[in-house]
Amino acid sequence: ALVRALQTWEHYLIPKEFVIHSDHESLKYLRGQGKLNKRHATWVEFLEQFPYVIKYKKGKNNVVASALSRRHTLLISLGSQILGFDHIKELYSNDLEFNEYYTQCLAKPQGGFYISEGYLYKEGRICIPQGSIRKLLIKESHEGGLMGHFGVEKTLRFLKEKFFWLHMRRDVERFCSRCIACLQVKSKVMPHDSYSPLPVANSPWVDISMDFILGLPKTQRGMDSIFLIVDRFSKMAHFIPCHKIDGASNIARLFFKEVVRLHGLPKTIVSDRDTKFLSHFWKTLWSRLGTKLLFYTTCHPQTDGQVEVVNRSLSIMLRAIFKGNHKSWDEYLPHIEFAYNRVVHKTTKISPTEVVYGFNPLTPLDLIPLPDSSHYFHKEGVSRDEFVKKLHKKVKTHIQQQNERTALERSKGKKDLIF
CATH class of the missing domain: 1.10.340.70 (Endonuclease III; domain 1)
Known part of the structure; x- marks a missing residue:
């Protein structure tokens, strides 16, 4: 603030000595600093051309500055405003x-x-x-x-x-x-294996899948992996940064912090039998909670094809959004998670967020002051419970239909391995 003020009034201040009254007491010691970073050194060099004296003034006594900083006409309202149509x-x-x-x-x-x-x-x-x-x-x-x-x-x-x-x-x-x-x-990747879909879930966050994306560039916070959790019903996903060396206890802690806090405990978990999930602690923890672990069918790693698809989508979005900034990819995960959960899913024909919560969160396009068109719609007055039940019934039907289509497409010209 001091540098900005002197830059603005420089033409008046250079010729004569002046006094700076500030409620920022540490400014008194500005000239006596022994170690300065590059930015502060540049500021001090600029200030040294002025014949000034700094005097400390308590904030409660600095009424003139307080009044100027609180002028109603200068207050900025932090709101979202986009040019209308x-x-x-x-x-x-x-x-x-x-x-x-x-x-x-x-x-x-x-x-x-x-x-x-x-x-x-x-x-x-x-x-x-x-x-x-x-x-x-x-x-x-x-x-x-x-x-x-x-x-x-x-x-x-x-x-x-x-x-x-x-x-x-x-x-x-x-x-x-x-x-x-x-x-x-982006590149087209065609599956080369057979398809054995898991039973269709009945409601959100009851049946989930888990996976890890390992070996990513280490970020400034030391993260080098992503803990991937997908709800098999709504297709909602959570992308949690973690360390490759994290053990079962740390993974369980992340799970409770990022998933249980929002959705409660699942009944079934599909995992890829990673050591993190097969550790004694992990088994013991979930057995006490009555969770049934489902593992991949032998020789059929595509059994949990859903999480593999999400894995590929996440990898593509990461590369597209962080654009080579390998030290901060973990900072983009909340952005990517929101985007993934906000758009309509191919299988359910509804966005994952709407399946779980019954509505979509706002995006920048939703903040555009569009004229009201709600009078066009004449929806039947139904309770929230009825709406959610109809929504979930529709989602389950779409999942079943998609599973049938996918199984038919994958089975064309393919033979299962016999061992």
Whole structure:
């Protein structure tokens, strides 16, 4: 603050001696410092050109500075404000895609299109005219804010939650195909083994899978591995940084801290028989809690294919987001975890967060002051319990259907090994 003040009023202060009154008492000893880092040394060098004297003044007596720092007009409100979409109202009449719909809807709604407060909607989603704003929205849905460089389908579904324009898929495909980060880290990996799905779970965080990603670059905090936990029903995942040498007791501590705290205890756990899970302490701990350990079927490491898929997705997102900053990848895990749990899952057709909590958390796109379109929807008044039950029933059906499709695809032209 002192350096900033002198830089601002430098032209008045250099010619004459002046007194600095501050409630920061340690400034009195500024010139007597023996050891300074590079930044402080630069500041002291700048200050030495001024003929100043520093005098300490208690904060309660420094009423002038206190009053200036608390001026109502200077207070900054920490809030989220993103420029709205007011300007797009003027674009509809000249837009090649929406001009006809907009003109017709001025009289009455047509084919799912309607006008509200000057905005054109398609079944509750605001229509976006041609222009740079489309690319901005795609970029935000793909890599911006809290997203994770997902593919075309997930980016498209996230975008369709609030927006509509013709040929949206084509635009998303074009953007994703040109994303440098995605091109550098993504590759198609086809499974070469058979598929034996586990029984479908009935509710969130009752049946879970665990795995580890080992051998990562060591971060500044000493982390070199990731403890991966996936709920087999909702597909929600937690990514916990850890050490490769962590024993069963440390892993159990992380599990209680990051999972049990939020979701309670699971009934079954699918593990890969890692030494961390097979240790005597781990077995004893979970046997006391009545947890049943399920292990991979012999010669069928794909039995827990779900966690392997999450493992690959996490690896891709890590490479795409931290962009070579190997010393801080653990700081990006909360971002990646949020992104993974927020987007719609291919199997359930719903985001993991919505399956668990019944709603989606806000993202930067949700903070855009969009006009209210809630009047378009006429939902039946149902209790939260009924809503959750219907949601979970739908999820279970989708999982069963996906398991059948996957088993059929994997079985084509493949033979199981016989031992």
